[in-house]
Amino acid sequence: MADDVISTEALSRRFGTLEAVKNLTLTVKRGEIFGFLGPNGAGKTTTIKMLCGLIAPSDGKGTVVGYDIRTQRDEIKRATGYMAQHFSLYPDLTADENFRFFAGVYGIFGKEADQRLKELFERVDIMHKRKEQAGRLSGGLKQRLALACALVHKPQLVFLDEPTAGVDPAQRQKLWDLLYDLCQEGTSLFVTTHYLDEAERCHTVGFMLGGELIDKGAPHALRQTLRGKIIGVYSEQSVVAMRALKTLPQVSDVTIYGYELRVFMREASTPQAVEGALRRAAEKASVKIDRVYAVEPTLEDLFMAYERSSAATSAEAQAEAS
């Protein structure tokens, strides 16, 4: 489809016997910020590398900005930007020199490069540090410089692999403002992150787990799938209460947030319906429960739910095998 900036079909990548990405079928709409989520080793970076032409897929096919990822890698390189998971500019060169180098290899030099440098450096607010060696910049500035370099050739689509890892909240905010700006101008963004508050800010998110895409959709829509499955419980003895509640068959997991417990139910329900059972379990362990109430599911809850279900299925598979 013309308004898909990325579209893959059964894309796979193996490293020896390890299947880092399995049968990935994914579409990303043009002009969106797409959040790519998943635990460590889920295959996010591997997917990005296949999409921007750094590694070849073992199987499957795909197009990025309308070009085939197997045969039109050069066209893809010209139309996309890539910001790697690890800082990958030259630490011994200044911000300025780094930028001019990347500008140069995209055929931008002389006056045009000056202009582009001014425009982008002002935009990412790094003008005052342009003579500083890149390796000496703070974490946030490094990422902003890397972003400026990734944008030098006005790509239609930018891949950002954990752009905010190790960056403080204020700097993260600043980076996201930039991303929204870019998106506003029509640039599509493909972002991976482990911060679920950032995931909430994406138009669409995809969840990777063990190399597979297990869910995709708008963050609020995904969260709604957990509606009713999470019950809030307030208790001053939260740790003991958690242990007590975990023994209930209808409870799949309990997580603690200070005095609040988030109780994951196996079936969707209401606080009124389960309050009795919860209080009885607490009484048996002689813990006091103050309140039982409805809570809004978060992406974090969803993340935990996915991980739990995959752990359960793999345990089942193991049990079956033995």
Place this chain on the structure above:
Amino acid sequence: MRLRNVYHLSVKEFLHMIRDRRTLVFLLLMPTVLTVVFASAVGNSKVTGIKMRVVDLDHGKIAEEYLKDIGAAETFALEIKANATEADLTQAEEDLDRDKIKAIVVLPKDLTTNLMDGAGGEVKAIVDGSDTFAAPAVLRELGGVAVRHNMKLAAGFLLYEGIVKSEQQAKLRVAPVDLKIDVRYNPELKAQNFTMPGVIGLILQLLTVIVMATSIARERERGTFEQLSVTPLKGAEIFIGKLVPYFILSLIDTVNVMIVARVLFGVSLSGHYGVVTALVVVFVLGSLGIGQLISVVSKNQAQAVQLAIFYTMPVFVLSGAFAPLETLPGNVRPIAYLFPLTYFCRSFRAALLRQATFSDVGFDLLAMFAFAVLTFGLSVLLLRRQPTSR
């Protein structure tokens, strides 16, 4: 390939070079220092001051003359046991065992009397063969002494027996054919004149291979190679771009080294400029090529350095830089011709010492050029085959 891209890469690479001051100073000084070290140590093929003991059991006139003869040779640092006894001989053998001396010359008892009686005699030399540098020098020198001495004795006998009238005639009888020697190109047989071209090649190769081998490996290690790989840059552009600054550095180093060779060691450097330059350029390109090849197959800098050493070490001994190829066993010699340093050493030597022309070194130039093209092409191919950047 677009020249513009090559230019951008070269500028970047040049910036890396001047940013890292310490390495730059090292790269500029290392060749010069190494030249001084190599030229003063290895260049010296003349062996002097070998400890040798002469045990004189004869106490006669012949022994005295023999001693004078041996003593004149600067190969030896002589210890003379005059009026020696059998005990001294035993002591000398013990000292040889303990490596206190390298050789013993024994002038046996009654040598003078026996010779005067017309019987033959025997001078015995005991040499420590474990020192393959000293032993051949000792043997050569003693052999020379023996021949000269025999001639002198024979001439003496002829005179004494009245067969000839003068010493002049005696000499004609004993050694009628004289050897007239005309040493060309290096009349003083200055060892440095032979080794210096090899040393220059060796140092140039060491520098270029290591510097180039680590350049791409470093980017791989830092993850910047991945960033390069998502740009529209082509492999060949990356290679040539990276090569240019190091190529220039190598040429500067070559000039430095040649100046040192000329000023400190008086090595004659009087070849045709064009030929000398062409040889250096083609050789440096080939060495940078092998550096690139190493860089492509190594995952990090440590691996690259290991491979670089693994390449340069055998080439050290096989190339004929210090000793002529003729010293290699016949079945090993063909291997030497796989390395550009072999061609460089012999052609560079010819260019500097014998003013060789292009037609003289044409084959060597071609061989080195082929090597450069081969390594370069192979690097590009290998890089293309492994788009994986990890």
